[in-house]
Amino acid sequence: MKVEFLEPQSLQDAVAMAKAKGVGARFVAGGTDLVIQMRKTGVLPEAIINLQRLRALGEIKHDADGFSLGALVTHRQIESEDRFLGGLQALRESACVIGGHQVRNVATLGGNLCNASPAADMVPILLCFNADVTLVGSSGSRNIPLAAFIEGPRKTQRAHDEVMTDIRFPKPAGKFASAFLKGGRRRAMEISIVAMAGVVSMSAGGTMTDVRLAMGAAGPKAIRLAQAEKFLEGKVPSKAVLEEAGKLAAAAASPIDDVRASASFRRHLVGVYARRVIELGWNRISEAGNDRSAA
Amino acid sequence: MNSPFRVIGKSFARLDARGKVSGKAVYGTDFAMQGMLHGKLIQSPIASGEILSIDIERAMAMPGVYAVVTAKDIPAQRYGSFVKDMEVFASQRVNFVGQPVAAVVARTVEEAEEAVRAVDIKYKELPGVFTTEEAIQAGAPLVHPAWQEYKAVPTVKRDGNVTNYARLVLGDVEKALKESDRVFTHRFVTNVVHPGYTEPRAAIAHWDDSNQLVVWSNTQLPFEAQATLAEIFKLTPSQVRVNLTVIGGGFGGKLRLGVEHYAAAAALKAGRPVKFVSSCEEEMTSALPRQPLTIELTTGVTNDGKILAKEASILVDTGATSGSGVGVASSVMLMLAGPYKIPNLRLESRSVYTNKTPTGSFRAPAGPQGNFAVESQMDIIADALNIDPLELRLRNIVREGDLAPNGQKLESVSLETCLLKAADAIGWKDRKPARGRGKGIACAWWTTTSGSSGVYVKLGPDGRVFLNTGCAEIGTAALTGAAQVLAEALGVELADIQIVSGDTASTPFDFGAQGSRTAFAVGNACLDAVTKLQQRMKEIAAKQFSAKPEDIEITTGGVKHGDKTLSLREIAAVAQASQGGLIAHGTFIAPPTLHDKERTENMVITAINSPSFHAHAVDLSVDEETGEIKIHDYVVVQDVGRAINPKYIEGQIEGGVVQGIGQALSEEIVYENGIVRNPGLTDYKMPTAMDAPNIRSFLIESPSKVGPYGAKGVGEPPVIHPPATIANAIAAAVSARVQTLPITAEKIVRTLAEVSTKAT
Amino acid sequence: MTExxxxxxVNGRRHRVSVPAHHSLLDVLRDELELTGTKTNCLEAECGVCTVVVDGKSVASCTMxxxxxxxxxxxxxxxxxxGGDLHPLQEAFVEHGAVQCGYCIxxxxMTAKAFLDENPRPTREAVREAIAGTLCRCTGYQKIVDAIMAASQRLVQQGERP
Structure with missing residues (x-):
């Protein structure tokens, strides 16, 4: 089996090559998924298009509108990004629980999103930040909300000749905090059985506002927990309030039974982690000074 | 502390450390030969069925392919430890998913893998049995319909899917249970766990021009590999030469043939050396994991906590072949009775076939399973009687001179010391310090496996000492330990010794790196060699000094006679110049452990040789909502007889405990109708550095009569106690008693929910 | 053949090799360059025995x-x-009893090397986090952590690090 290896030096080249080679071509960035898939299935693509020369896609940028993460930004870059402290710290928390250093040093955010694993740990927090992804293809460029981009397990809106270039999200306004928690059998090297991310802001009156909550690994794709969010809006996180939010979150889960955990345990954990993520976020706001809350 | 020893008791660096940290050590996966081809197995996709046809035509036409090997290419016969029920390649029936049916030999691994996909094998699927409970039902499908034709050792009592029915009986259990104030019955179920060595099983075989089979492999037991290969290929043992590579861990998983036989069969057919390396998927579906056990345990006690009787019914799921499971079914009874003084016993066990992965002898076979049952139940009983669990143990443990369940007289019994020290170190007085936090304790004994050992100890002309052994170094540093014994006795430095290990043609026989015996047995053989060497040294010196050998005095590093001295080096030079060098054949066989044969029926393992004693204690927290466990402190107190090299003993303890924590909390090969649902390291969850706690080890030195300088077996015990110790601590922390392994977060949460439902 | x-x-020495596009760095190191010090096991970046350092970062060579x-x-x-001198990390592994079977070592x-280059003065907890992607079945990690901590101190003292 002969596989062609293509090294585009520009985005345009990459797109053109993918279009020319058709569905038999595969993009590769960090390679941590593709190489395993090739070995396990024995099925090789006709061509591998290496995106790593597109260095511009490897940067984390910040402007008045918010953040832009290049699709080739690695998990290690995210977990060690100083601007992702304070209110954005859940980005770091989500990035640092994926594989070991060896994987995070090369595995890219774009790869993680395009693979669309239901348990991809970066997705929930990016959903909370209302992230968009940019795809560039032969017919131009388009922005899609991340929530719509991922359609289901291993399914996205990306056409085979489209390259994901970046992931953008606006910085939430005011005083806010974020948190991420995951469940797994070990403390490291775990594919989440439940992943939960949350962002919460504090209103002038000291209540929760602009609450955002998203879960992963508890359904075919990571989703925002709209009902729990709505319920929490304007409230203070009392024990009863958090309990109720947990119940609403658990009700929104549609988990499966697999070798890692049963559906019922996943649902239970969704309730627990939804509550804890909000609680943790709220404690973080309360502990942080006004100026330290956001990056 | 003033030690009477120069070398024993000191934490020297292991002799093979530099090669291992530099990347120069050549492991089985690294070894290569000129002209070598690569083999890949074709595994059965079904758990039970007949092979209808194997079409190799398309595969043979593929580039780089040299041969496709099947059962037809080798002598038709079965082999095995207790029951000869194994085949190299399935000939007519397949009995488990993953069973090798054929192998492809090609120029590269990749070509072999492609050709594997091109071999067309047709099967007729037949009903299988997947649990021991199903397998022992009357009329259950037989995993081996032809079981009666298989040869077996005379001790075993077989029937259909049952490969042995064994009992350990003492006193009158019925009467004792009637007389007991309380009788407790519980059921415990353990998990299938993989040894998890980081180096997969690997071998290269070739047939030389005199038709001798030469194998290089990372086996733990080169001499057993030699014997088994000879049996399979109808050769005499000496027609098979097994050489060792450096070995990337064994833990009992590399005791039996791994891939040597496939390599040999493939090399025979291809006419070239062939290398096989197990893939991770093959490891998870067709290696030799630990047997899962179902144990029903009944214990009768008085109100003040005296155990009057124990009764047990044990099912050992051996998978598709009996393997070491027959042994496990025997030794688990010794574990279940002890380490307590119990006047009445009726334990019975059955080893049973199922259509699943054949199982093996993972570190302390039967130890963790039996200990989980007996030590969990001790805590349940203690709670019910309102007696402190430590106190309940102290009221029942064996002490010096007591008889073990098999009637053997116990010596050098240090169990009470171990328990008290462990309790003290963990802070037992405050056993339930806070809600969600608790401490657990468990204790056990373990055997030091016997079997004979031979070493050649050779002096180089420069006084360097070669320790030539047929025993493998599987990573434990036990051969460095044996070398310390040699250095101590011979009066040389450890650095003067070079270990030469593992070539069945040139090393003396050794029963091998198994059963915590390496430093013990090889060390003793070294002592014997030193005695013989020193006799020869005296003779040589006598000639030089014109004296009588008996008047020559042995000194550290040489001999003397009056004011005349000869160093080891000088003696060696004389010996080399005048009599073909100086070499001694040291041997050792442990004396038999006497016991009461009336008590054991059909047991293939009946004694606990040079027993060691140990206790573990843990302090942990349980998150009641998520079921997550956080281990704060873990303490091991182990009687090692004599700590030959304390640092590597600690290493055995720390590694064993973490392996045991894996069995306790996270590891399990999960089957669904015989299919492994987690055939890789993504979902087979061995502890990472983040999961492993710091472990505090305390070594007790209560010398054994047999071991070198009093040493006892060290390697296996640390893996025995963690499941029970942790289960007991969890129960102390949150009142949830999980009786099946692994104790996952999910089970803890479910058990807590059940407890709270019952309470309301 | 499109290679x-x-x-x-590799290790400061240039190599010209011709490889199929889908082959991993591990394949090239072990099979082409015969540098078998880098080990092979799970081939899915779960065990870490194949870890090497590429441009200063630890990577699983099996999936690159x-x-x-x-x-x-x-x-x-x-x-x-x-030359004949072991690196302080290698020395520390020998001295602290951190090596048993040695296959993961x-x-x-290499995992520790890349980590210490970026974090010269780590805590024990940080070391455990850093090596979590490299499984060891023999040691229980304790003496490995001891060795890495000792090496970090030695490297700082030797002035090789800020």
Missing amino acids: VQLDLT LAAQCQGREVVTIEGLQD PGMI
Whole structure:
């Protein structure tokens, strides 16, 4: 089996090559998924298009509108990004629980999103930040909300000749905090059985506002927990309030039974982690000074 | 502390450390030969069925392919430890998913893998049995319909899917249970766990021009590999030469043939050396994991906590072949009775076939399973009687001179010391310090496996000492330990010794790196060699000094006679110049452990040789909502007889405990109708550095009569106690008693929910 | 045969190799360059025995395409030693009893090397986090953590690090 290896030096080249080679071509960035898939299935693509020369896609940028993460930004870059402290710290928390250093040093955010694993740990927090992804293809460029981009397990809106270039999200306004928690059998090297991310802001009156909550690994794709969010809006996180939010979150889960955990345990954990993520976020706001809350 | 020893008791660096940290050590996966081809197995996709046809035509036409090997290419016969029920390649029936049916030999691994996909094998699927409970039902499908034709050792009592029915009986259990104030019955179920060595099983075989089979492999037991290969290929043992590579861990998983036989069969057919390396998927579906056990345990006690009787019914799921499971079914009874003084016993066990992965002898076979049952139940009983669990143990443990369940007289019994020290170190007085936090304790004994050992100890002309052994170094540093014994006795430095290990043609026989015996047995053989060497040294010196050998005095590093001295080096030079060098054949066989044969029926393992004693204690927290466990402190107190090299003993303890924590909390090969649902390291969850706690080890030195300088077996015990110790601590922390392994977060949460439902 | 012509620097030495596009860096190191100090096991970046350092970062060579290493600097365990002298990490592993079977050790040391280069004064907890992707079945990690901590101190003292 002969596989062609293509090294585009520009985005345009990459797109053109993918279009020319058709569905038999595969993009590769960090390679941590593709190489395993090739070995396990024995099925090789006709061509591998290496995106790593597109260095511009490897940067984390910040402007008045918010953040832009290049699709080739690695998990290690995210977990060690100083601007992702304070209110954005859940980005770091989500990035640092994926594989070991060896994987995070090369595995890219774009790869993680395009693979669309239901348990991809970066997705929930990016959903909370209302992230968009940019795809560039032969017919131009388009922005899609991340929530719509991922359609289901291993399914996205990306056409085979489209390259994901970046992931953008606006910085939430005011005083806010974020948190991420995951469940797994070990403390490291775990594919989440439940992943939960949350962002919460504090209103002038000291209540929760602009609450955002998203879960992963508890359904075919990571989703925002709209009902729990709505319920929490304007409230203070009392024990009863958090309990109720947990119940609403658990009700929104549609988990499966697999070798890692049963559906019922996943649902239970969704309730627990939804509550804890909000609680943790709220404690973080309360502990942080006004100026330290956001990056 | 003033030690009477120069070398024993000191934490020297292991002799093979530099090669291992530099990347120069050549492991089985690294070894290569000129002209070598690569083999890949074709595994059965079904758990039970007949092979209808194997079409190799398309595969043979593929580039780089040299041969496709099947059962037809080798002598038709079965082999095995207790029951000869194994085949190299399935000939007519397949009995488990993953069973090798054929192998492809090609120029590269990749070509072999492609050709594997091109071999067309047709099967007729037949009903299988997947649990021991199903397998022992009357009329259950037989995993081996032809079981009666298989040869077996005379001790075993077989029937259909049952490969042995064994009992350990003492006193009158019925009467004792009637007389007991309380009788407790519980059921415990353990998990299938993989040894998890980081180096997969690997071998290269070739047939030389005199038709001798030469194998290089990372086996733990080169001499057993030699014997088994000879049996399979109808050769005499000496027609098979097994050489060792450096070995990337064994833990009992590399005791039996791994891939040597496939390599040999493939090399025979291809006419070239062939290398096989197990893939991770093959490891998870067709290696030799630990047997899962179902144990029903009944214990009768008085109100003040005296155990009057124990009764047990044990099912050992051996998978598709009996393997070491027959042994496990025997030794688990010794574990279940002890380490307590119990006047009445009726334990019975059955080893049973199922259509699943054949199982093996993972570190302390039967130890963790039996200990989980007996030590969990001790805590349940203690709670019910309102007696402190430590106190309940102290009221029942064996002490010096007591008889073990098999009637053997116990010596050098240090169990009470171990328990008290462990309790003290963990802070037992405050056993339930806070809600969600608790401490657990468990204790056990373990055997030091016997079997004979031979070493050649050779002096180089420069006084360097070669320790030539047929025993493998599987990573434990036990051969460095044996070398310390040699250095101590011979009066040389450890650095003067070079270990030469593992070539069945040139090393003396050794029963091998198994059963915590390496430093013990090889060390003793070294002592014997030193005695013989020193006799020869005296003779040589006598000639030089014109004296009588008996008047020559042995000194550290040489001999003397009056004011005349000869160093080891000088003696060696004389010996080399005048009599073909100086070499001694040291041997050792442990004396038999006497016991009461009336008590054991059909047991293939009946004694606990040079027993060691140990206790573990843990302090942990349980998150009641998520079921997550956080281990704060873990303490091991182990009687090692004599700590030959304390640092590597600690290493055995720390590694064993973490392996045991894996069995306790996270590891399990999960089957669904015989299919492994987690055939890789993504979902087979061995502890990472983040999961492993710091472990505090305390070594007790209560010398054994047999071991070198009093040493006892060290390697296996640390893996025995963690499941029970942790289960007991969890129960102390949150009142949830999980009786099946692994104790996952999910089970803890479910058990807590059940407890709270019952309470309301 | 469409193979990729690679100019690869391994342990400071340039190599020109021709490899199929889908082959991993591990394949090239072990099979082409016969640098078997880098080990092979799970082939899915779960065990870490194949860890090498590429451009200063630890990577699982089993899941990195060799073709992607064109022009990059690869360091393997064989490149760590300075002539006959062991690297302080290697020395510390020997001294602290951190080596048992040793099969994970090259990957463990390379994981630690890249980590210490970025974090010269780590805590024990940080070391455990850093090596979580490299499984060891023999040691329980305790003496490995001891060794890495000791090496970090030695490296700082030697002035090789800020």
